[in-house]
Amino acid sequence: HVIVLDFGAQYNQLIARRVREAEIFSEVLPGDTPAATIRDKGADAVILSGGPASVFEPGAPTMDPAVFELGIPVLGICYGMQLMAHLLGGRVIPAARQEYGRSRMTIQRMVPLLEGLSSPSTVWMSHGDIVESAPPGFQVLASTPTTPIAAMGDPARNLWAVQYHPEVHHTPEGQRLIENFLYRVAGLRPDWRPAEVIDQAVAQIRAEVGEGRALIALSGGVDSAVAGALAARAIGDRLTAVLIDHGLMRADEVDEIRSVFADQIDLHIVDASEQFFAALAGVTDPEAKRKIIGREFIRAFEATEQALGPREVLIQGTVYPDVIESGGGQARTIKSHHNVGGLPEDMRFRVVEPLRWLFKDEVRRIGTALGLPDRLVWRHPFPGPGLAVRIIGEVTREKVAIVRAADAIVRQEIDRAGLNRQVWQAFAVLLDIRAVGVMGDQRTYGYPLVVRAVESLDGMTADWVRLPPEVLDAIANRVVGEVPAVNRVVYDITSKPPGTIEWE
Ligand code: XMP
Secondary structure, X not given: OEEEEEOOOOOHHHHHHHHHHOOOOEXXXXXXXXXXXXXXXXXXXXXXXXXXXXXXXXXXXXXXXXXXXXXXXXXXXXXXXXXXXXXXXXXXXXXXXEEEXXXXXXXXXXOHHHOOOXXXXXXXXXXXXXXXXXXXXXXXXXXXXXXXXXXXXXXXOOEEEEOOOOOOOOOOOHHHHHHHHHHHHOOOOOOOOHHHHHHHHHHHHHHHXXXXXXXXXXXXXXXXXXXXXXXXXXXXXXXXXXXXXXXXXXXXXXXXXXXXXXXXXXXXXXXXXXXXXXXXXOOOOHHHHHHHHHHHHHHHHHHXXXXXXXXXXXXXXXXXXXXXXXXXXXXXXXXXXXOOOOOOOOOOOEEEOOOOOOOHHHHHHHHHHOOOOHHHHOOOOOOOOHHHHHEOOOOOHHHHHHHHHHHHHHHHHXXXXXXXXXXXXXXXXXXXXXXXXXXXXXXXXXXXXXXXXXXXXXXXXXXXXXXXXXXXXXXXXXXXXXXXXXXXXXXXXXXXXXXXXXXX
């Protein structure tokens, strides 16, 4: 497998994703991971990510130079290339001009890493420094008009580097370069496929659960459903599924889960909404809401567990981006996800997370391979804290009813337009301000509703969807007509970054 060393690039997860698209398992580790750890993990190749720093800055992220002596191929990308040059005796200098955007790269020397690439080919650059002279043993492989060393390599030591970003879509032949590195340079063969992933996950669940019995929390979403289906395959009747209905689910969600799972597994649906609304009363701070929901969720679980008889293990559908975003990788904690960072410390369950290495699209592929219905597999992701993070300000039953009704309309109209799969997530957010309107000669004073629809590959980055005006129109008309408390509809046109997908 491939280890991606993370030097703080915003999009470093993309590198891991691209490697997996080539059907090879990859994991992201902090940039300063010792070489011995990388060797002990049995890595077949290492990729050094980009990053915002400059190698000259005091405190700039660095790496264990012994990684270059492990005898496994290394590919440096952007900052990773500069670091490689810097540590191995090359010269890095600030570029005369920062280079940001598309550039045309010409190949100087053909090597397996560059095989099949056009010359010139379009590459995406984003850097302030450049490698002025390559380290001893390295050859210059390619250049652009502003970057004389756009790619370099030392075939003897199997060290390679590119100044551009092959992982982003703006580099059309980027995946080709990554595959060249994996298949031709590192000699890896693709084996990260649904059947293998399922076998591995099932084996891992069996090993981690041991002789014990496990509970799984179904949330209505695809992650917990796939985790549940995997766990059912792994431990069969030692698995009990519980759906804690916190009162913050989307319309019909609880019933749908019942219809899919009730005759397959031991399913308990627990109405805990009183407990959640009581704990949330008067709370407006987003992080506080998340923490409360995380805490009440576990409490409701523990109470259920006691009623059912002891279970040692809690199976959760945590996916890789949650792990990375909650500080599992180098990236800072952006939000405490309730299924990771928000867990209370007094939690008594041992947690098993069969999806913690998977990106969302991988989870979907696994779900289909496990035979789950399309309507579940293609359901839009839904945050653990539910509609609570889509109500700005205090969460009340009344506001949940409003946002739930509006949310159902938003999703119905997008589905009706045939856009459900292309849209990563579409939903409604209820604001805590009021606006004046007029309906049937009557002045209204109601809530504005935000409609948000984003496209994304994995939730790490996202762009707002250019919904056709007639779809937006249908949504606005229906929401204002059918949800009395709402008298105005606005559309969120912020991408991520700088926005996040959810509003809280
Ligand atoms: P953001 O808002 O951080 O969301 O751009 C990225 C993705 O994560 C989902 N999300 C959550 N999922 N628990 C979850 O299980 C959470 O607390 C949580 N917060 C956000 C969000 O819906 C999007 O898909």
